[in-house]
Amino acid sequence: MTDEKKSVDRYFASVRKSVTGVKAALIDMDGVLYDSMKNHTAAWYRMATELGIQCTRDEFYAYEGMTGAATINILFRRAYGRNATPNEVKELYGRKARYFIEMGEPQLMPGAADMLGILRDAGVTRVLVTGSGQRSILDRLDRDYPGIFEHDKRVTALNVSHGKPDPEPYLKGQQLAGCNACEAIVIENAPLGVLAGHRSGCFTVGITTGPIPEADMVASGADIVYRSMPEFAKRLPDLLNAFKL
Numbered sequence: 685m686t687d688e689k690k691s692v693d694r695y696f697a698s699v700r701k702s703v704t705g706v707k708a709a710l711i712d713m714d715g716v717l718y719d720s721m722k723n724h725t726a727a728w729y730r731m732a733t734e735l736g737i738q739c740t741r742d743e744f745y746a747y748e749g750m751t752g753a754a755t756i757n758i759l760f761r762r763a764y765g766r767n768a769t770p771n772e773v774k775e776l777y778g779r780k781a782r783y784f785i786e787m788g789e790p791q792l793m794p795g796a797a798d799m800l801g802i803l804r805d806a807g808v809t810r811v812l813v814t815g816s817g818q819r820s821i822l823d824r825l826d827r828d829y830p831g832i833f834e835h836d837k838r839v840t841a842l843n844v845s846h847g848k849p850d851p852e853p854y855l856k857g858q859q860l861a862g863c864n865a866c867e868a869i870v871i872e873n874a875p876l877g878v879l880a881g882h883r884s885g886c887f888t889v890g891i892t893t894g895p896i897p898e899a900d901m902v903a904s905g906a907d908i909v910y911r912s913m914p915e916f917a918k919r920l921p922d923l924l925n926a927f928k929l
């Protein structure tokens with residue numbers, strides 16, 4: 685029995701449902717489709733240190749998946765004991781986004797195009813589910829991954845009220861795909877994103893494409909963990925098969 689089959693069987697036993705095929709894949713963007721987390725953490729670090737807020741660059745990996753406002757509020761509560769005002773959020777998120785753009789376009793994540801091709805060829809609906817609201821990267825999707833994400837199948841920071849780790853983004857993704865939680869898989873690289881996927885009731889794949897340890901993915905509720913996107917792409921046909929009776 686493959687590891688994929690074991691994980692899928694364990695998942696269906698825990699949700700007390702019987703196995704169905706995968707109808708949709710709810711796919712995170714940063715750290716999954718783009719190797720962009722290095723640039724995001726550098727941009728956050730630059731913005732925060734300019735304000736004189738003490739922080740480490742690595743802490744921003746742990747916040748991945750949150751909305752920009754939520755990250756800014758963590759910094760504000762630490763430094764000033766209060767949340768940022770909407771105007772401060774707007775100004776500071778804009779500044780962080782500018783620094784991100786200044787670093788140049790992030791590379792596509794190796795293996796991501798293969799993964800998306802396998803899903804498309806298997807007739808699995810692809811839904812983008814990102815905490816990002818950065819136009820610079822959202823606008824690139826059609827060029828970088830043509831024909832993969834229909835325009836009405838995208839959940840971003842701009843259309844949810846609660847970002848990851850709240851399940852709302854992934855529940856919204858299920859709604860856009862027109863399927864139940866147990867008919868969709870979540871594909872994530874960040875613990876908070878994994879937690880959001882898990883809370884939404886989906887089988888959740890964690891891929892460690894950055895410095896986050898595998899154990900953190902499991903602790904956040906990942907049903908299976910892969911060490912790289914190419915490895916996941918290679919195993920994806922087995923995972924899809926494991927969802928068939």
Ligand code: MG
Pocket residue numbers: 712713714715716748749872873874877
């Ligand atoms: Mg991510």
